[in-house]
Amino acid sequence: MVWSLQSTEEFTESQFVQWSKLVEERTGIQLSVQKKALLQSQVSIRMREVGCTDYNQYFQRVTSGLAGLMEWSILVDRLTVKETSFFRHRPSVEYVRRTLQNRINNRQLDNSFDxxxxxxASGEEPYSLAMVVNDCFELAKLEPYYGITATDISSSALSKAREGYYPARRLSPLQPDEVQRYMIPDESGQYRVADKLRERVCFSQGNITQIRAMPVIKMDVIFCQNLLVYFRRWLRRDILNAFAERLKPGGVLMIGLGEAVDWEHPGLRRVVGDQVQAYVRDERQKQ
Ligand SMILES: C[S@@+](CC[C@H](N)C(=O)[O-])C[C@H]1O[C@@H](n2cnc3c(N)ncnc32)[C@H](O)[C@@H]1O
Incomplete structure (x- = not known):
């Protein structure tokens, strides 16, 4: 094909500023100048796919009308880092297990655990959470009464997550009994997350920078790792404050280690310890 032979020009400084501003306005992701080559290569790959050779023309296209929004939704998939794994930070997932275990032991679970x-990303995180939550209900011989809402800005990541198929090499962080109980091998050599977990996870597209426009649904656990790190400090704080408002009394906010260094909230207390970065909402606060 002719377009594959054409090389796209390098970004000028002002084009980099224009594109990185657009990315930040629409996703919150801050791109330093070190990311210039990456941004340029992803934009130009997509431009070649749609037969466009001029950055400015493509910028107009991405920022105009409904067709622009559709083009943006494809481009954003290319620009986001979707690195993830099962039990990426096991201590955090195990903290969720202990939280639920304590609630069950203390008979404090009178509603769905949300x-x-x-x-x-591609679902490994919510499925890891589903595994530990299901373990707790099975151990206590209780009907599993829980739901996991999983959101991401990337529609391609969400499609993979909904399918729930993973190649064998992605299963290495799982314990043998977790593989045995929750991952079902298929004839193609892949593994699929067991139905009983998949049916508990509801995936939907959501841009977390728009959290103030999202319905307020109170949660027992909000688990947000390796995302806030891409945002400016003021935006992280704003999102963390909004998370705090969405916790049930006694609910837990779990972020990645070091992702909010000096953030505090009057309704939350920081969990002591250096293995996890977790905050618990005051039990006495009204819903
Ligand atoms: C590095 S991955 C982290 C995945 C998972 N949380 C983990 O820790 O393994 C970051 C994810 O955040 C998503 N993302 C980036 N900007 C977002 C935004 N504004 N709203 C929602 N999701 C976003 C990306 O598409 C990507 O799937």
Whole structure:
């Protein structure tokens, strides 16, 4: 094909500023100048796919009308880092297990146990959470009464997550009994997450920078790791404050280690310890 032979020009400084501003306005992701080559290559790959050779022309296209929004939704898939794994930070997932275990032991579980996995990528994170939650209900011989809402900005990541198929090499962080109980091998050599977990996870597209426009649904756990780190400090704080408002009394906010260094909230207390970065909402606060 002719277009594959054409090389796209390098970004000028002002084009980099224009594109990185657009990315930040629409996703919150801050791109330093070190990311210039990456941004340029992803934009130009997509331009070649649609037969466009001029950055400015393509910028107009992405920022105009409904067709622009559709083009943006494809481009954003290319620009986001979707690195993830099962039990990426096991201590955090195990903290969720202990939280639920304590609630069950203390007979404090009188409603559905609701979790929100924010920036869930291709699903390994919410499925890891589903595994530990299901373990707790099975151990206590209780009917599993829980739901996991998993959101991401990337529609391609969400499609993979909904399918729930993973190649064998992705299963290495799982314990043998977790594989045995929750991952079903198929004839193609892949593994699929067991139906009983998949049916508990509801995936939907959501841009977390728009959290103030999202319905307020109270959660027992909000799990947001390796996402806030891409945002400016003021935006992180704003999102963290909004998370705090979405926790049930006694609910837990779990972020990645070091992702909010000096953030505090009057309704939350920081969990002591350096293995996890977790905050618990005051039990006495009204819903
Ligand atoms: C590095 S992955 C982290 C995945 C998972 N949380 C983990 O820790 O393994 C970051 C995810 O956040 C998503 N993301 C980026 N910007 C977002 C936004 N503004 N709203 C929602 N999700 C976003 C990306 O598409 C990507 O799937």
């Amino acid at each position: 979790i929100w996995s924010v920036g869930c």
